[in-house]
Amino acid sequence: MEISEKRLFDLASKAMDHAYAPYSNYAVGAAIICEDGQIYTGVNVENASYGLTNCAERTAIFKAVSEGATKVRAILVVNNTAEMSKPCGACRQVMSEFMEPDNIVFLANKDNEFKEYSFKQILPLAFSDEDMD
Numbered sequence: 001m002e003i004s005e006k007r008l009f010d011l012a013s014k015a016m017d018h019a020y021a022p023y024s025n026y027a028v029g030a031a032i033i034c035e036d037g038q039i040y041t042g043v044n045v046e047n048a049s050y051g052l053t054n055c056a057e058r059t060a061i062f063k064a065v066s067e068g069a070t071k072v073r074a075i076l077v078v079n080n081t082a083e084m085s086k087p088c089g090a091c092r093q094v095m096s097e098f099m100e101p102d103n104i105v106f107l108a109n110k111d112n113e114f115k116e117y118s119f120k121q122i123l124p125l126a127f128s129d130e131d132m133d
């Protein structure tokens with residue numbers, strides 16, 4: 001099945017309208033497509049106790065896992081600025097649990113511009129369960 005980055009962008013952008021970011025005003029939306037073709041979206045959810053904030057990428061992944069989808073084929077991340085999105089380190093590590101090295105990562109900005117990466121490009125030397133054998 002073809003992965004439509006336009007569809008992922010549209011869904012992530014629509015989700016971004018629901019970002020809860022009253023502290024940073026930096027809204028983020030993410031959309032992931034799983035192996036069965038199902039798409040899940042996520043937004044950042046901030047908290048007055050700042051450290052409890054959950055990023056959009058992890059929100060989308062946790063929604064998928066909650067519904068039994070643990071194989072992510074691609075993710076698109078968008079934000080409400082002209083700068084390209086960059087998943088934080090925590091999100092990259094969580095993504096590594098559910099993505100393969102060659103899975104696709106689209107990083108976008110609000111102006112419909114995006115760049116395509118493989119997962120291994122954005123997290124080289126990923127730590128995984130294989131390191132504990």
Ligand SMILES: O=c1ccn([C@H]2C[C@H](O)[C@@H](CO)O2)c(=O)[nH]1
Nearest residue numbers: 024026028044055056086087088
């Ligand atoms: O990739 C990222 C980076 C940051 N944030 C959120 C966390 C916080 O709400 C805001 C500013 O850090 O952006 C995400 O959702 N994803």
Ligand SMILES: [Zn+2]
Nearest residue numbers: 055087088091
């Ligand atoms: Zn993050």
